[in-house]
Amino acid sequence: TQLLEQSPQFLSIQEGENLTVYCNSSSVFSSLQWYRQEPGEGPVLLVTVVTGGEVKKLKRLTFQFGDARKDSSLHITAAQPGDTGLYLCAGRGGSNYKLTFGKGTLLTVNP
C-alpha cells in the first residue's frame, strides 16, 4: 500500500510570511499532484510534477519533486489570506487512474 504523509498537519501564519509544506513517501510515484481545497468545495488541481528533481512555479507557489520521486514540497512566498485552504498532495503509482492522497496541510493565513 502506497502512503503519502504530509507535514505539518496545521499551519497558521501571518500575511507576508513564507512557508513550506512537505509530502513524503517510501514509495516511488510516476507523477505527483498538488491540490488546494477551500471550505465546502472539492479539491482543485494546482500542478502535476513528473520528472525527478522537477521544479514548477505558479506565481508565488513553487513545487518541487524529489530526485527519487518519493517526495515533494510546496513553497509559498509572501503568503496572502487568499492562500488559506487545505493543501493535498496525491501520487500516481503503477495504474494510470488511481491517485493516493495525503491527508493534507491545513493552512491559515491571517491578515
Add this chain to the structure above:
Amino acid sequence: DARVTQTPRHKVTEMGQEVTMRCQPILGHNTVFWYRQTMMQGLELLAYFRNRAPLDDSGMPKDRFSAEMPDATLATLKIQPSEPRDSAVYFCASGLARGGRETQYFGPGTRLLVL
C-alpha cells in the same frame, strides 16, 4: 465554465435509511470517480468508472454501497442501509482518459451525516 455538479449538497438521515447521491460529470468526460473524505482517513477512492463501466470498486464496502452510471450524464452512489460511520463528505470527480495522467475535476461534494 464546465463543472461537476453533485446533489444533494447536504444530507442528514437516520441510521438504516437509504441514501442516494448524484453526480453529473463534465460533458465529454469519460471517467468518473467517487471519493469519501474524513478527517481520520483523508480522501479515499471508492469507485472508478470509464465509459460508464465500473473498473474499480475495491475501496467500496460491498455489502451496503453501490455505484452505477445509468447514462453518461449521471452517476449515482447509494448506501443502504446507512450507518453513523458513513458520515463523511462524498466527492465525485470526472476526467478524460487519454493514455494516462488524466486530470480529475472534483465536484463540490455531498456532506452526509447519519444519526
